[in-house]
Amino acid sequence: MKDISKSVVRKDHEEKITGSCKYVADYDSKGVLIGKLVRSKKAHGKLIGINFPKMPNGYMSVTYEDVPGINEVHIVKDDTPVFAKDSVEYIGEPVAMIIGPDEKIVNELVKETELIIDELEPVLDILKSDTVFFDYEYTKGDHVKAFKEADKVYEETFSTGYQEQAYLETQGMMAEPEEDGKILVHGSMQCVYYVHNAVKKVLGSDDFHIRQDPTGGGFGGKEAWPSIVASEVAVAAYKAKKPVRLVFDRREDLEFTSKRHPSITHYRVAVKNGRVTAMDIDVKFNAGAYTTLSAVVLQRGLICADGVYNIPNLIVKGKALKTNTVPNGAYRGFGAPQTFFPVETIMSHIAQDMGKEPLEFKREHLVKQGDMTSTSGMYHFPVPLEDMIEEVAKASGFYEKRKKYSEKQSGRYRRGIGISMHFHGAGFTGAGERDLIKAVAKLKKHKDGTVEVLAANGEIGQGLRTTFPKIVAHELGIPLDRVYYNWPxxxxVPDSGPTVASRSLMVVGELMRRLAIKLKEIWKDGEEQIVEERFREPSFVIPFNLDIFQGDAYPTYAWGVQAVEIELDTLTGLMKNLGTWASFDVGTPADYNIVMGQMEGGLLQGLGYSSMEKMDYDKNGRIRNNNFSDYLIPTSMDVPNMNVQLHVEEYPDGPYGAKGAGELPLVGVPAAYVEAVSQALGGVRINHIPFTQEDAMKEIAKKDE
Amino acid sequence: MVGSFIPKNKKEALDLKAKYTELIPYSGGTDLMVENRKNPSYLFLGKLNELKGIKKTDGKIEIGAETTFTEALESPIIPQMMKDALILIAAPAIRNTGTFAGNIGNGSAKADSALIEYGLDAVITVESVRGERNIPIEDFYLGRKHIDLNEDEIITKITIPDIHPDFYSYEKVGGRKALAISRIAFLGILEMESDKIKSISVSFGAVSEKIIRYKDVEKMLIGLTKEEAKAKKDEFVKAYEDRMQLTEGRVSADYRKKVTIKLLKEFLKNGGI
Known part of the structure; x- marks a missing residue:
């Protein structure tokens, strides 16, 4: 293990363990107005008017009319209003805010507020949606020819469900007018500059700043949504000239904030001489009512739609479609789980049809260094999948179990084991890092010799407050307690870019390393010194053209192999996880314990996504699973025996060889899980997740008949 | 709103409940704390020693209504089948404070301890200043969220027989391993006398408005040898299949029906029928 990988006590350990860490809801309420949102109860309609009750002294309403700048939240596109003006597009859409000193009274006033809405028919089924937010297509090779010449064409449709980030701390934000006339907006968020750019448009001025408070988990759920919440509180504080705080309760957060996009994907796969020669892939994501992050989520999903395989001919089409439901957004994996599940699963099904073991068939197609990516870029670095498969197979006893469970099983309990492979493109998709983010970071050495990290990346549990200083201290050769990273x-702080896409450690961490080298060169005791570094795109990168999806979508890739073993109870459909094994290559771990925590946590979220996390809306467009009794996530008792190995394939342009880590462990789980369940069910084909106990029972009942 | 009270003893609790009938009995509070009612009027009973404790008296086990699940799990007197159900309730923190009274007091057919009480023909004792009533559990449950408890009464005791059946089977189907509200729960008990079936008890929880137990169907097998019962097995199972009207909830009625019948058949098979 490299020195840098040796674990240290996290910088936020003490405050989080003792409970002294102050989240946005913990600030003193004295003089702070409580905000509550008036939300649409209809999924679609024309907003005719709002009848507010008489406001007691000190209470007021806030609507689009109070927005000093433009009533649009800047995300990727700017179609999300701060407060609905002419129409409502989903149940829960914010139409107004009521603020005042007493929460109970504010709640009463919200209840008494009447929205006059001319109801319109909502669109709830993406297959019936005629509003296409984003529509992409790309090709590789000659797919027409390949399909024409195929021995056999396989076709299958897959679907995936919602997944809620279920961070411990709900969305919350506070805006406070300061003495110099500026407004400070602070709260729970991943990306201070995303929020900054949103608030700038809404306030129509630069008289404000944004600060991240300790953030109780994000998982992508605090990438875009905080821009909306911050815009709401900023407008309210601007109007009231007083501090305003808005913290969602759990039901609000579950029902009315973004989740992972549900998807329907259709795969056509051409096989000739026992090899896959082409794929024709059609991807549909349910975007919800506004575009928010759907464009970029869809892009990532499409780019990895052919999996870890060298498929010479491709046509990949994808749409993000509007429905009158809550806008969907980022969740760890960002579009990739929705395509890795089908591609891995159809590869298994094809293998079975050909009478081959899926893993063997898949291995014949694995990409390797120097191969062309789906977007005609290149896998520039070694692909360690073969070794990682062996690591996982050995640890799990995969071959023996797979063979044993394929024999006819009897009795109440039946077993199955599955394995899947995947990658996660490290960093922002395409040319975003170079053209849009242009990360800048600084180090400030104080006179006393302490060094402060100046960057915009948020600690959301992934350890950046520890790993950034750790890199700097390591390079400077000074103790870790001399380097610190305050809440951005x-x-x-300069804009070192958002806390997304598993980019922070790889991209900004590398800036930290270079900054420290720079500072070391000019270090003078007793002086304040500042050094600055900017992102430079590695020279090997084949420029990405988003219009045609051609080039290197990512400079490098993190790799994952995972196996899941389950035991099915044929009387109840319950599936017990007997063990989960994985090998993950995230390059050099910046801190072993932190990375292992990320890997195990992500695996568990992947298992929840595959099995029990089920959320849906009813015929009116209302999400019913709005509490943790109805939306089940795994408890500590559901954590299986997890065996995670780190396989290190160093990336030369990441700090000490590190590459993207955070998202990787979730992405590949569903295919392994479903393959295990399928085996336990005697080879039944499964093409949707979550695959619940009820789904299993349906299959068991079919066999009974 | 009369405010909340912490009575010193049972008598004071009964007096208070008679005087202020709107008082909500508060045992462990594991449901009420979550409800977080505005300005509630609670009668705190959870710490009253007179209502706690487990004792064995001539073939019966009396469980104080305010006994917590953890206390019951630690008791050598509580039958294993009850423990099988208790250990799967929620999570340790909830078992440490949740009580028998609370579990049945909210009238839910999903209550894990109530299923065992149904299967064992438990008697629920309720008391008021007017005296006490002893009610068989199947009469105590009137319907969904509806129990036979007058507004001046509190639940004080649960009595179950001290039996050691030849065979029983308890199954809980939840959505996950802990903090899981039962989606289906099953209890089957088989008692033999020489080679004849002395009693058979089959109860289904969490599948309907009330816990389901059909004593008239059970009679079909009483007095038969296992071999004789086998011949009647299909008819027995079909009686349940025909009669059970299960409700749609977190899982479909169809799923519930399939699983309940499978669990019933498994119980019979493992019991030698």
């Missing part, structure tokens, strides 16, 4: 504040 856009009034003080």
């Amino acid at each position: 504040d856009t009034g003080k």
